[in-house]
Amino acid sequence: MRSFSPWALLPLGFSIGTATGLWAVYFTALYNNIVVPLGSHSRNESLYPPFISVTGNFPPGSCYFSMVMNLAAFAGLVIGFLRYLQLKNRLSRAWLNVAGLVLFSASCFGMTVVGNFQLFILTRIHDSGTLLTFGMGLLYCWLQAGITLRVNLKGEGKKVGALRFLLSGLITLCLALKYIFIMFSLPRAAQCQWALVMFFLIYVGTFAIDFRHSHFDAVCTDQPEPPEDSGTSMLEQELQRL
Template sequence: MDRGHKMWNCSPWALLPPVYSVCTAVGLWAVYFIAVRDEQIAPLTSHYRRRNGSFYPPYISAAGNFPPASCIFSEVMNLAAFVAFIIAVLRYLQLKHTMDKPWLNFGCLVAFSICCFGMTLVGNFQLFTQKMIHNLGTFMTFGLGTLFCWVQSYFTLRVNLKNEGRIVSIIRFLLSGSITLCMILYFSLMSQRLHMHAARCQWALVMFFLTFLSTFAIEFRHNRFDVVCTDNSGRRVSLSETHSEVYTYQPDQR
């Protein structure tokens, strides 16, 4: 009974990270399948050989370069950046009063905010039209995103929320290592013009990163995040109180 009661008392915010990760992954794979259907990129399972200018390697950016896939890609990346920023803010607030080095927690939030901005650059500046800006967004996303994963893994072990930190940190350190390995392989294979293998590493990198973000559901299930405002008199007004006032107030219909 106690275990079932605790499960039902989990914060609804725990649903945000996994739903975000699943929806973002679905959106990116939809872009991929549309690009493959329109014969703009080669399938990931094929042996890539470009002939007569057709079939680009299946990089995520190449898949999202041509319409109609580019339209979906821009929407997916913009929404993904926005929700990822919200997750990072909630994580910052969760650790704000538990970290012995608050500047490190704030610095991690700033770094990931820049990462989210990089995601918008990747989505809105296509690779073949604005290559420099697109590649800048790619470096911001992958570089700062990887740093964020390592720092959050350290936070998980250091803070040890609800005595779950040690187990969860192992998962996050493994995911961070996988992300780093994929990123190193991605750039190494790119430099050797092994585009098919590099594209596969890129897709694996993004999926590992989304999986990492989904693990924040473990800690979020313990916390409630309420919106609170303060009026001019200094009295704090919560969101629930505001809602109750709206429902109890009956305007004069005459």
């Protein structure tokens, strides 16, 4: 029986760490009387609705928000690349794997834009980052759900794929409800946004299920080309043996 890979901790750390950071930003804004409580449905003209971007718009929460989003973007990019490597020799349609890497990379780039350009200062740039994060991220979720069923890693594809399809549906529903509620109930729209982000973080955390089977290695060599008898790199050999 293959040993549990420590790389499985990376998606879990991403999800738990990012969620903890975002909630810390929210409670900072709540403590400083910037936003109304997330569970409140009443309007308060002196306080803002608790959208994630609003909680991270004012110092000191803006400092924490930028740090959380930048770290999340970096960790997410690593996860996306490792997922690409994991699927490289298993997916017959290579363009699907490349598309997944591009989509998630764009989503991670959007995270840095959201974190570094505050909503009330550079609104258009911030909104473009939001579109990249949620739009590309949602497409990535649906794509990976389908890939999970197709690859069927270790015979777990049906169960894990069903979970990812469920989460993708919930993310889509929350995104749609957010834009519906934003027209007449900003507090409810904010609640949908928080639910959307939490479901997305849970989705990324499910990659721990796949990563626990894989071991990733990096090879450094002074030779311009690998020896002829090596065939493939150590990383590719490891992935092929899974």
